[in-house]
Amino acid sequence: MTDDGRQLIDWHMHVWLPEHLGREWVADLSRNYGGDDSPMIEQAHFEDIEAGRAAAGVEKAIVIGNITRHLGVEVPNEFIAEYVERDPAHTVGLAGVDPNDADAADQLRYARETLGLRGLKLAPPYQAFHPHAPEALELYGLASDLGMPVMFHQGAVFARRGILEYANAALLDLVARDFPELKIIVAHMGQPWYFETVALMYKHRNVFADLSARFHRPWQLHNMLLAAMDYGVTDRILFGSDFPVTDTQFCLDAFRNINTLTEGKLPEIPAGLIEEIIYERPFSLVGLEV
Numbered sequence: 238m239t240d241d242g243r244q245l246i247d248w249h250m251h252v253w254l255p256e257h258l259g260r261e262w263v264a265d266l267s268r269n270y271g272g273d274d275s276p277m278i279e280q281a282h283f284e285d286i287e288a289g290r291a292a293a294g295v296e297k298a299i300v301i302g303n304i305t306r307h308l309g310v311e312v313p314n315e316f317i318a319e320y321v322e323r324d325p326a327h328t329v330g331l332a333g334v335d336p337n338d339a340d341a342a343d344q345l346r347y348a349r350e351t352l353g354l355r356g357l358k359l360a361p362p363y364q365a366f367h368p369h370a371p372e373a374l375e376l377y378g379l380a381s382d383l384g385m386p387v388m389f390h391q392g393a394v395f396a397r398r399g400i401l402e403y404a405n406a407a408l409l410d411l412v413a414r415d416f417p418e419l420k421i422i423v424a425h426m427g428q429p430w431y432f433e434t435v436a437l438m439y440k441h442r443n444v445f446a447d448l449s450a451r452f453h454r455p456w457q458l459h460n461m462l463l464a465a466m467d468y469g470v471t472d473r474i475l476f477g478s479d480f481p482v483t484d485t486q487f488c489l490d491a492f493r494n495i496n497t498l499t500e501g502k503l504p505e506i507p508a509g510l511i512e513e514i515i516y517e518r519p520f521s522l523v524g525l526e527v
């Protein structure tokens with residue numbers, strides 16, 4: 238923690254072992270991000286994330302689970318809990334639950350009450366469920382009752398069999414209307430449909446968005462931030478990396494260099510806003526005290 242109480246929180250990090258991901262996920266991820274022998278597949282062990290956090294000065298982090306039956310992925314919630322247990326004062330775990338599982342509600346309750354995971358991660362276009370599906374609505378209700386924020390991967394997907402019909406952030410309007418107490422985080426700011434994410438944030442104070450995995454697309458990031466400024470929703474924009482897909486220190490550097498892209502010829506992102514997003518987004522925003 239810095240002297241004035243500000244904290245660098247990475248709101249979006251992953252741990253996994255290669256065997257958790259399944260062949261299809263690994264093939265599609267590698268094809269889209271790193272070529273055939275992308276090192277990232279091997280770089281999400283506990284030691285790797287620890288090194289990434291230390292190198293970037295990350296004080297607290299959210300670590301995210303992933304259970305996606307449609308694509309053969311299962312990063313066990315016990316594995317996430319095991320990582321959190323190493324430093325629970327600085328780490329929050331989000332459970333992966335697939336709403337298509339008949340016992341999804343039981344899994345979420347177990348993740349909260351037995352494993353100590355504090356939030357839920359869902360990914361409709363990867364997990365192949367419509368955000369309005371009855372079984373999904375049931376899960377949101379339970380998460381709300383348990384005080385668990387829900388992070389949604391809404392947006393484009395790298396997996397060929399992912400389902401873009403379920404991917405637009407505007408689909409979460411019904412969720413935010415029906416569950417006004419539920420804290421919703423739209424991962425990757427809903428890319429590429431960030432206007433819909435901003436529109437959602439504009440009408441719902443309980444909706445947040447993280448900038449993870451956007452730092453390698455600086456022009457898109459610049460426009461996302463301008464849109465958020467225009468609609469007055471930057472107070473709910475969160476910094477995140479998507480480690481190990483993108484490295485936290487790289488993200489910080491790219492974020493701080495964003496204005497070099499436009500060289501004063503277009504509206505700039507204020508440096509003060511960038512530092513505020515990096516350091517002044519405490520977990521308490523989504524009801525998590527750590």
Ligand SMILES: [Zn+2]
Nearest residue numbers: 249251301479
């Ligand atoms: Zn991610």
